[in-house]
Amino acid sequence: xxxxxxxxxxxxxxxxxxxxxxxxxxxxxxxxxxxxxxxxxxxxxxxxxxxxxxxxxxxxxxxxxxxxxxxxxxxxxxxxxxxxxxxxxxxxxxxxxxxxxxxxxxxxxxxxxx
Amino acid sequence: xxxxxxxxxxxxxxxxxxxxxxxxxxxxxxxxxxxxxxxxxxxxxxxxxxxxxxxxxxxxxxxxxxxxxxxxxxxxxxxxxxxxxxxxxxxxxxxxxxxxxxxxxxxxxxxxxx
Numbered sequence: 001x002x003x004x005x006x007x008x009x010x011x012x013x014x015x016x017x018x019x020x021x022x023x024x025x026x027x028x029x030x031x032x033x034x035x036x037x038x039x040x041x042x043x044x045x046x047x048x049x050x051x052x053x054x055x056x057x058x059x060x061x062x063x064x065x066x067x068x069x070x071x072x073x074x075x076x077x078x079x080x081x082x083x084x085x086x087x088x089x090x091x092x093x094x095x096x097x098x099x100x101x102x103x104x105x106x107x108x109x110x111x112x113x114x
Numbered sequence: 115x116x117x118x119x120x121x122x123x124x125x126x127x128x129x130x131x132x133x134x135x136x137x138x139x140x141x142x143x144x145x146x147x148x149x150x151x152x153x154x155x156x157x158x159x160x161x162x163x164x165x166x167x168x169x170x171x172x173x174x175x176x177x178x179x180x181x182x183x184x185x186x187x188x189x190x191x192x193x194x195x196x197x198x199x200x201x202x203x204x205x206x207x208x209x210x211x212x213x214x215x216x217x218x219x220x221x222x223x224x225x226x227x228x
Contacts, residue, residue: 004157034214043118043218044158044204059215093157100146100208100216101165105157 002028002096002104010110013084021079021109023094030096033077034103035069038091050077084113116141118205120219127195128227135190135222137205145207147188148216149179153201161203164188165210175199200226 003026013019023033033050048069049057056069066088068080081088089112097103117140127133139145146165150158162173169181179190188205205219 001160009155032214041123041220043220044216045218046215049214095158099214100148101163103160103216105150105159107155107157 001102002026002030004028004094004096004104004106006092006094006106006109008109009107010112012112012114015085015113016083018080018082019084019111021081021092021094021111023077023079023096023106025075025096025104028096028104029074030077031074032096032098033071034095034097035067035077035079036093036095038093038108044093047079081111084111086113089113116145116207116217118207118217118219120203120205120222122222123220124223124225126225126227129197130194133190133192133195133199133224135203135205135224137188137190137219139186139188139205139207141186141207143210144183146210147179147181148206148208149173149177149188149190150204150206150218151175151201152204152221158204161190195224195226197226197228200224 005024007022031052035047036044038044047062050069050071052071058064071077093108095103095105119138148163149161164171202221204221206216208216
């Protein structure tokens with residue numbers, strides 16, 4: 001399967017600042033990447049589908065202006081949490097693949113907003 | 115709306131003992147069914163998946179799962195657990211008619227006692 005990395009693995013930022021999370025597909029040409037969020041004791045929730053060279057598709061209830069997604073190449077997608085607040089503290093996970101039958105997940109990024 | 119229930123948040127078993135992790139789903143039709151495992155610092159790894167056919171599915175690492183349509187269940191089993199199986203396990207469902215959205219359960223944390 002594909003190897004997916006995320007950077008950083010952990011980040012702490014102050015309320016009101018923005019933070020960028022990178023998702024890299026190391027050996028898979030990913031036209032589509034997926035961003036998930038996982039709150040403690042809760043399941044992973046799909047936030048958005050990142051499409052290379054076009055706009056991301058956001059799930060209902062996810063603010064596109066707050067969670068900016070850029071998928072500029074076949075190996076890199078970035079998620080920027082703008083004007084972060086403590087309620088944005090979560091575990092963010094990306095995956096690459098084609099549809100639900102074949103997705104490969106990154107190790108996740110732990111975001112803490114103070 | 116679709117949902118996945120993993121009723122056991124934590125399970126502790128002795129090494130060498132058998133294991134069964136429960137998963138029930140609510141879906142409009144029979145979905146694609148998945149089990150993933152997540153170890154600390156690692157991305158979610160696919161253990162096995164069910165699309166159609168034989169309702170007993172074999173996966174990696176000696177795991178198997180059985181799809182029971184009448185019970186809307188897809189329980190994961192292993193006859194003899196190894197200490198390295200300690201991790202978090204997620205059941206997930208996905209649409210059969212295309213689409214990218216995986217719906218996850220809240221996970222079951224497995225602890226293995228030596």
